[in-house]
Amino acid sequence: MKKYEELVKFIIKNIGGKNNILNVTHCVTRLRFQLKDESKANDEALKNNSGIITVMHSAGQYQVVIGNHVADVYSELVNEIGLKESQEPSQKKMKIKEKALDLISGIFMPSLSLLCACGMIKGLNIIFSFVGLYTQESDLYLLINAIGDCFFYFFPIVIGYNTAKKINMNPYTGMIIGAALCYPTINGVDLNFFGLNLNATYTSTVLPVIITCFLAAPIEKFLNKVLPSVIRSFMTPTIVLLVSVTVGFILIGPIVNAASQGISDALLAVYALSPVLAGILFATLWQVFVIFGVHITFIVLCMMNLSMGIPDPLLGSQVFVAFATSAVVLAIFIRTKNKELRSACIPAFISSIFGITEPALYGITITRPVMFAVSCIGSGISGAISGFLGFRYYQMAGIGLLEIPALLPTTNTGTVLLQVVICMIITFVITFVLAFVLYKENTQPSPSQPSPSIEETSKSYGEISSPIKGEVKPLSAAKDDAFATGALGKGCVIMPEEGKVYSPFDGTVLVMFPTGHAIGLVDDKGCEVLIHVGINTVQLGGKHFFPKVKIGEKVKKGQFLLEFDLEAIKEEGYDTDTIVVVSNSKDYSEVSLSKEGEIVPQDCLLTVKG
Template sequence: MGKYHELAKKIVANVGGKENINSLTHCITRLRFKLKDEGQAKDDILKNMDGVVTVMKSGGQYQVVIGNHVPAVFEDVVEIAGITNEGAEDSSDQGIFNRLIDIISSVFQPFLGALAASGMIKGINALLVATGVLTTTSGTYQMLNGIGDALFYFMPIAVAVAAAKKFKFNQYVGLAIGAALVYPSLQLDAFSAAGEPIMTLFDGSLFASPVYTTFLGIPLVATNYTSSVVPAIFVVWIASKFQKVVRKALPELLHAFFVPFFVLLLSVPLGFLVIGPVISLLTNLLAGGFDALMNFSPLLFGLVLGTVWQVLVIFGLHWSVIPIAMIQLSTLGYSTLVGTFGASFAQTAAVFAMYFKLKNPKEKALVIPAVISGICGVTEPAIYGLSLPKKKPFIFSMIGGGISGAFMAAMGVRSYNMGGLGVFGFPSYVNTETGDMSGMIYALIAVAIASVIGFTLTFFFWKDDTVEEPIRETATIAKETIETPLQGTIAPLSLAKDEAFSQGALGKGVLIYPEKGEVVAPFDGTVMTLFPTKHAIGLVSEGGLELLIHIGLDTVQLDGKYFEAHVLQGEHVKKGQKLVTFDIEAIQNAGYSVETPIIVTNAEDYLDILENQEKAVATGDELITALI
């Protein structure tokens, strides 16, 4: 049982239970659910839950924003929900764009930490060479270079394994596909070093492709797949389709060996002959297109990218930029998508300025953790908890991010690896080939620009309009009493067989095992909700207390059978007035429990909810006291 076990239980219950979860992944700050029915998730309860920053719906995902400790929460959620790598097949109806974002985020999330760590090691190694601490011929440099470069060089293997998990495909077969794509003798460099091409397809055109060998008489267009990203995703996707066909065609007895055999035999040659060359051509064009756009107007390019970056983060769409950067790195050796770097610092500085203007002590207490997180490149706590709800600080941070992005792009800054986030990203701008540190210096200036703009605009042009609530004096505490609506035996709500009730997700209250099938009004008030199946009734007292009386568990499936309502929805009722009658014996004979949760659904509006500790109660007895 992990540290966040209770939080995980509440999250699972409020996304609709484990039966409503198709799959779950996580990124740096978010749990990313794929739900069967998002309508079953209780957004308001999740948003107001301690330990949850907010809830977002984007890219076909139901995202519960947690913060930096999301990996630990993820582990507890996985355990409670019983989620495995072979999760239910995703059947949600997604558009192409949502599907693409979902695939990208799912593929990169598992090894993003290792990717950032590798980039940091490469950047630090380059920094040590640039400052003369190391030489490129020293053993220390070679070791650090190998550690930092390994994941980038063998990128198709990591991508293929993660893609296999996403596509519900055998991950070890995925590993074999990725390894085949980086097999040394099948790379363009190896073929060209061995001799001249036997022919050139599309000679004289933009699509000219040298051919050095054939496979079963079919020309093999060679390219270098080391450090590539997209080909592995597509080959594994095709392989996952082959796997389904082969499984159906072969007896189950032969699946263990012959399914991987035929899948590899079909998918890998197809990858080298068709998928790889086509995808490589398209990615080269895409990378070149971004480079051309950058060259056309670097300032405008950086301005737009830096301005909208935090908006992309809100919706989780920033994942769409990562493959583009990876494509540029693998084809050009650098990335021009540098305009986003200052945005997180602008956001962090704006939130830091808020510290001096906030009136609410609880909000002010959130600032320092959010600033620390932002300095490390994770801005979701700052965005959702502080700047976005206040609006203007978020806009000011966008301005700072845009201007810093325009500066970096105008100065021709390039990143040379996928380094760490926040302050850990500076070494990424050191040229790993030449040791040139000018890019890192410009990055430092850009961060200063972003931070000064974000802080200054927020400090001088934002005012906290929050009205401070007066502190209640103890002497003013009042109470509202709820009488017992039905006769029976009391038990703690935590003993309810339904987790939504037992975990307190719907509110505070008690459980009654009824001895008489009659529900009466526990106070003077109004029938707020009367379910058509008559198994549940919601009341609101004249003092504003909201009460749910839920007769039995899963009794909604009886469709009103064995229940009779004596009031109408919207009707005003008096204390003791008959509301609903039901046949206890018939309901139990039908296989349903009659245990009845009685819940104060707006318990958060009260100082405390006190429950009757007696074991047996009759209608008219005091059941619950709400302190106002």
């Protein structure tokens, strides 16, 4: 039996069978399915399988998070369902935002691993020359640099192939469009077309070939319908290439290159206003981007910058997020007495060091808000240092430890490498100390204290009052599966009638997301409550949310915590159902809903028993 055959058969069975699969791709850690009917998928069964980290619904895709061996699982999956390279994927109805993310994933993700590999080769070549294995003037340096640089130089060919496949065009036509745009004798030279002087370069670019393929696709479709079959096979590509490449080179390319330059200049201008602040925000939010599967967008922006020869500062500020996450996991491993948790920490720590943070994120930190907050704080500190030192991506590379070569320029390599190592150590140590000090576990009473009676136990912990005015529903009614299944704690859903959130008890603010859409609180007895306003409202980036408190602030029961514009959020197209969960529900024998229907702040919402 093949290594992942059993796991693959289990996945297929629990996503509704082969016939429920419209399309499937994969990224660094996830299988990304488009299913005919997602209701046929058994989320709970998939999540409970030891070979699966978690399940996510994002960007119009059904995502099964596997880990860093996802490519092997994908290969076995493709064989099992009989998917062929030339197979035309079916499509499902998606919103515009979902279509955009799906398109980006389909174009860039298939080649991301090779892109990172070639970036690693370029980075290692710099390191090898720096330590004296050979000089940058040697022929060996030239050869290795060519191996690493060829992918970037001829990137339009790869992107042309991927784009054509994604939009159901002949992929080899897309590849030839990319090759034509890269042809050496017409790049970077003065040309004249019908009196129009033009000097354009398309090697290493991204957008010109994508837009040109979008022009070519309908032409190809039209010609395949109207041309006789006897000449269609060669006349269709002939006409498509002549029209699309000519228009693409003369008209589309210059416009798109100028637009790309404008986008890059705008991002760099924002970064230049305060590199430290930009680094803090980007690195702090990076794990949130990963959770919602939108981090690929920033990778694409980085590719655009690199294709224009501009080192990218945004990805340069998130390199050390993996080390913050691994530090939290190590601290938990040392502090916890839970054998099951300790055993989960070991592989999560190792994978985090090498940049695969999903096992730690979904399996350990996200269900422990304090630890998740600590990992975000540690990441923010690393982002501040990265911004201050001006770290930038000079080439694509691996992730985690293998991402370090991406930060190394061809000159001043030793100084930058030393700064990178120092930043890595500072991030790890500070985050580890914070996690070690703040980690709390449900402990037994000390021998010197009398154990509580059964009656006393059943009466503790107490009551949690409603933080919002609205209509209460069971947690199972939540439109976010991670909450509805209770994976993030037991609680309920409130359909808010006004945009105000109040404290459900006397306690401390543990988490205040930078986007303002979620607050984590803990009371003096250690009960942790997460209040999450809306579904996917993190994508608003803080718009329409107005926090009244900050992390670490002591609050009283009934204190005004957060204001949000209820109607404006609805107009943006987001669901405003608010989730209230006891995030450390496993520490209690029972967390039950006290009432359903209409409720006002200070009414009893949840009853918690020790």
